[in-house]
Amino acid sequence: MQLEVTINLQEPLVLPLNYNHIIQSIIYRALSAMPDYSEFLHEYGYGNGSRQYKMFQFSQLNGDYYVDQKHRKIVFRSYVSFEVRSPEPLLINLLAMSFQYQGITFGTMNCRDIHLELYDYTVEETELLIRMKTPLTVYSTDYDTRRTYFYSPEEPEFYQKIEDNFRRKYEAFYGVRPFQPITLTYIGEELPQKLVTRYQGSYINAWYGTYKLSGKRKYLDFLYQTGLGSKNAQGFGMFEIN
Incomplete structure (x- = not known):
């Protein structure tokens, strides 16, 4: 399944250029709505020998932005969007529910004006x-x-x-x-x-x-x-x- 997230910003969102860990933290925080599942995914994941896989992925951030090279920051002005995918419907639905009711927090900035789109696109080709x-x-x-x-x-x-x-x-x-x-x-x-x-x-x-x-x-x-x-x-x- 796929979840498209668009956040309409009331004020500029300033992030470091290397922001991947921030998006990952937002996802884990949202999944904590179901603590047992969140703990399983964060601490263990789906194991194969010594390797563990979380079974989700997320895109880079898109939106209305500019890059502040001097301070190594990216600044989103009016909106920001990203996508999350997973073969596990529970994960995607938990994210959607949490984002809808709890919003998305970047540091001390809690965003509530959020538009969500759920998809169930499947590949049909070889x-x-x-x-x-x-x-x-x-x-x-x-x-x-x-x-x-x-x-x-x-x-x-x-x-x-x-x-x-x-x-x-x-x-x-x-x-x-x-x-x-x-x-x-x-x-x-x-x-x-x-x-x-x-x-x-x-x-x-x-x-x-x-x-x-x-x-x-x-x-x-x-x-x-x-x-x-x-x-x-x-x-x-x-x-x-x-």
């Missing part, structure tokens, strides 16, 4: 041309040095890591492993735009771009709801269908 709405990231961490390496679309490991992530994530949610692979292919002669951002003290390398995504219909639909690659619940891996 091959998609997609464009990343939020950048795509996959990585590996050396367990001895704890150093993290982020892969780029020019490396074969980039696509294998995305396939591996899909398999683990799908099994964590449904309890069964997918029996066919998904395939992602970059469309373009030059490397896509790279984004280096900071999330709570850690740097993340991620990539935009246009890709071809192939696989069973239900697998592609699952990825549409959950996102491609890693760190979906931190604001990475959301795509739109061209």
Whole structure:
């Protein structure tokens, strides 16, 4: 399911340029309307071995804004909007209920003039041309040095890591492993735009771009709801269908 959120602002909303953790906190705070579910999702998630998946994703903020480069801030003037997706209807409905009745709080600013749109779009194709709405990231961490390496679309490991992530994530949610692979292919002669951002003290390398995504219909639909690659619940891996 998908939830589109539009906030009409009574005063300017000033946020840091790296605001992903703020949106994630807003989502967890809204889910606390059902404490047991919120605690499960925040502390554990859907597990597969040592990995846990939250099974939601969110877009970047859109709206009427300008960037204050001097102070590293983004300022939304009249409205701001974002999208949340999840394969779990409970999560989306809890968010909608909480936003409607409690509003959305940024720091000390509580926003009440909110317009919500719920959708239940499902993918019906086995091959998609997609464009990343939020950048795509996959990585590996050396367990001895704890150093993290982020892969780029020019490396074969980039696509294998995305396939591996899909398999683990799908099994964590449904309890069964997918029996066919998904395939992602970059469309373009030059490397896509790279984004280096900071999330709570850690740097993340991620990539935009246009890709071809192939696989069973239900697998592609699952990825549409959950996102491609890693760190979906931190604001990475959301795509739109061209």
